Amino acid sequence: MSIKLMKRATFLCPTVTTGGPEAIHQVAQVLNEEGLPTDIAYYGDGGRLRLDGARLVVEQPAENPCLEAYARYRPVVSPGALLRRHHLLVLPEVLAGSAPVFRGASVAVWWLSIDNAPIVADPAALRLLLADREVRHFTQSAYAEDFLRRTGGRGSDPLGDYTDPRFAALRPQAPNVVPGVAYNPAKGAELADAFFAANPGLRGVPIRGMTKDEVADLLCSTQVYVDFGHFPGKDRLPREAAAGGAVVFLRRRGAGAYAEDFPVPDFFRFDEEDLASGELARRIAAVQSEPASFFAQQEPLRTAVQGEQETLRAQVRALLGSRPAA
Structure with a gap:
């Protein structure tokens, strides 16, 4: 019916x-x-x-x-x-x-x-x-x-x-400035642990044991967010991170592989080979060197979240x- x-x-x-x-x-x-x-x-x-x-x-x-x-x-x-x-x-x-x-x-x-x-x-x-x-x-x-x-x-x-309106209403005009790499240790923990162990020069900032307001403060200040999860659906944290002004990297799994779900250039998607070869670390370093340029490339994602x-x-x-x- x-x-x-x-x-x-x-x-x-x-x-x-x-x-x-x-x-x-x-x-x-x-x-x-x-x-x-x-x-x-x-x-x-x-x-x-x-x-x-x-x-x-x-x-x-x-x-x-x-x-x-x-x-x-x-x-x-x-x-x-x-x-x-x-x-x-x-x-x-x-x-x-x-x-x-x-x-x-x-x-x-x-x-x-x-x-x-x-x-x-x-x-x-x-x-x-x-x-x-x-x-x-x-x-x-x-x-x-x-x-x-x-x-x-x-x-x-x-x-x-x-996405929670407290994020969607932010409308950041410039990238976040704190040079850390936020991530959710509840998803893809083994990949995340291996990645940060292999790249001690990158400061990992786990989102763990925080209130919603504390998560918002973190995502609105940290320069990069990496999602190591398997994306069973269109997950919230990467959308919140983008809306907060972070440059987002997505594991190329599930919804993370779909441009309709996360409209970002393929540069911001990674797989296990990119982790093992050091390619993801090199891309993060590039973002940290020229954050404004890469922030601009994710405007379609921020616009989608806002709408x-x-x-x-x-x-x-x-x-x-x-x-x-x-």
Whole structure:
């Protein structure tokens, strides 16, 4: 059934405060603002979702950090739902294998990542899901869209997220000046450790144990940010770093390899061979020697990040189209 005909929407969301749940809260807010009543059914921390006939029963979690962390998105907590065709139920990719369970509703899978979805490890189950004409697919990244298409999907609709406005509103006019190399040790730790061990002249600045404000201060002052992760989706930290004025280097994996997701020249992408040969270190040294020149080359990325909120709203409006009166 067309999303234009939906009367309500419910997103299923784990009770963790990471990039995916934040994206869910962002889109739920925009859908509410654009006229489709949307709530969020949380699971985890004692919260449980179960079916009672044609009803989705939501047993609320004892603790739900999302409500405080994402209060600015004004989340509406789902009390449960009847599974009817005019009710859109949106599953994060980690629950994609459960899509047939909710057959009474109109079901969509939102591919916030590819590599983190368990069903991707089961090609036969994935093919069955993608062949199911009753399930829609939304994609957060060009990487996800391309993966589904190459795997046999019939098509998907783009549905993104947006970078925290405290970054997107910065509009830096010159590169950051502190000559460090910021990185996230939670992703690609082995590569990062080997890289900095082989290049002791580069001062690595791990983003670890910091508040959001401390991360913002770091990314708005440090000259270079390197992401050693595998980019299961369009990750937030490199976008935040670019918006903060850092020159960003991306591992050529997953969404990091796609110009649609990160519009930077190929000079700023690297692979394991570039690490081993010293090429990445030479490129970072070049940036440190002429930061203004390389900063200018990443203007398309900063512009894209600054426009993400408007892009998301346009995507939602395209999905909803001209809606009939309630």
